[in-house]
Amino acid sequence: MIWSRITGTGGYLPEKVLTNHDLEKMVDTSDQWIRERTGIAKRHIAADGQTTCDLAEVAARRALEAAGRSAQDVDLIVVATTTPDKIFPSTACLLQQRLDVHGCAAFDVQAVCTGFIYALGVADKFVRTGSARCALVVGAETFSRIVDWTDRQTCVLFGDGAGAVILEAGDEPGVLSTHMHADGAYETLLHVPFGVSQGYDKVCEHHAYYVEMRGTEVFKMAVNTLGRIVDETLEANGLDRSQIDWLIPHQANIRIIQATARKLGMPMDRVVVTVDEQANTSAASVPLALDTAVRDGRVKRGETLLLEAFGGGFTWGSALVKF
Ligand code: UT7
Numbered sequence: 001m002i003w004s005r006i007t008g009t010g011g012y013l014p015e016k017v018l019t020n021h022d023l024e025k026m027v028d029t030s031d032q033w034i035r036e037r038t039g040i041a042k043r044h045i046a047a048d049g050q051t052t053c054d055l056a057e058v059a060a061r062r063a064l065e066a067a068g069r070s071a072q073d074v075d076l077i078v079v080a081t082t083t084p085d086k087i088f089p090s091t092a093c094l095l096q097q098r099l100d101v102h103g104c105a106a107f108d109v110q111a112v113c114t115g116f117i118y119a120l121g122v123a124d125k126f127v128r129t130g131s132a133r134c135a136l137v138v139g140a141e142t143f144s145r146i147v148d149w150t151d152r153q154t155c156v157l158f159g160d161g162a163g164a165v166i167l168e169a170g171d172e173p174g175v176l177s178t179h180m181h182a183d184g185a186y187e188t189l190l191h192v193p194f195g196v197s198q199g200y201d202k203v204c205e206h207h208a209y210y211v212e213m214r215g216t217e218v219f220k221m222a223v224n225t226l227g228r229i230v231d232e233t234l235e236a237n238g239l240d241r242s243q244i245d246w247l248i249p250h251q252a253n254i255r256i257i258q259a260t261a262r263k264l265g266m267p268m269d270r271v272v273v274t275v276d277e278q279a280n281t282s283a284a285s286v287p288l289a290l291d292t293a294v295r296d297g298r299v300k301r302g303e304t305l306l307l308e309a310f311g312g313g314f315t316w317g318s319a320l321v322k323f
Pocket residue numbers: 028029030033034037038113152153156213215216217218219222252253280282310311312
């Protein structure tokens with residue numbers, strides 16, 4: 001039986017930092033409100049001209065180095081992003097060009113903040129079926145480009161960044177299971193209301209290129225769906241919640257993270273939290289959190305990790321990983 005295993009992780013955050021105090025000068029908000037309601041203290045913002053592919057490239061090279069692989073070993077590239085450099089080619093193809101890789105399949109996956117879980121799930125299936133042996137899986141976003149910086153209800157929440165993993169074929173269990181869900185009926189809870197197929201003129205006319213969110217409803221939906229997916233993941237693997245070593249959640253709001261940890265009966269010192277330093281980086285948040293905890297020595301080989309995320313769509317998903 002072929003398994004896929006994470007053999008290296010990488011991450012990248014742009015240099016520019018925007019603190020809550022900086023935001024106090026931009027919109028009617030306060031450091032206290034943002035910390036209390038979300039747990040966020042600061043976020044990183046891409047420089048002018050710095051694109052999603054720029055961030056993805058650094059994260060990808062770091063993941064390759066950690067895995068002891070060269071770009072030439074890669075035979076599949078999957079990039080999860082909501083903020084591609086271009087409408088086409090895909091950011092995965094642009095990344096492939098940067099890495100000087102030729103010929104292997106490369107494509108983007110769009111599931112907003114659940115994107116990395118979807119990308120990992122798809123890549124895992126390629127590896128398990130023998131269609132790839134060394135996959136590069138990336139979550140990368142410049143979400144700051146689609147945030148309305150005059151809307152205090154959304155602009156305080158997001159940041160930019162990229163995270164990546166190398167997923168390799170092997171005999172030992174690695175990715176134990178992945179679970180992906182969506183319910184398109186909840187489209188308007190969290191969306192950018194216009195897109196290219198409605199015509200550029202309409203987008204410009206309505207200034208409708210920014211994230212719109214019904215925050216309280218998203219919050220409730222997130223807590224409910226994450227609770228359900230935790231049960232589904234444990235049940236699918238015949239595991240008890242005490243057998244999970246680390247929870248690596250999507251970093252949207254500390255209160256949502258705490259609710260999922262409570263559901264798992266996990267103390268917060270077994271939960272990887274980066275939302276305070278990085279805010280919500282959408283598809284990048286789970287691989288960035290994983291990379292942070294691997295590099296600072298918290299997550300060790302052989303441990304069992306529960307990765308989970310939710311986002312626009314509405315989408316939600318999880319992955320159980322033997323690291
Ligand atoms: O990856 C998925 C991305 N999205 C999410 O995960 C978002 C999930 N939702 C949330 O995290 C929370 O709902 C928010 C953080 C967005 C909002 O927190 P909340 O506790 O649900 O606050 P609220 O929307 O009920 O607003 C409470 C008050 C309101 O004022 P009034 O009506 O009580 O006078 C808001 O106008 O807080 C006000 N408010 C703010 N005040 C200061 C909303 N945003 C801000 C702000 N600064 N940035």
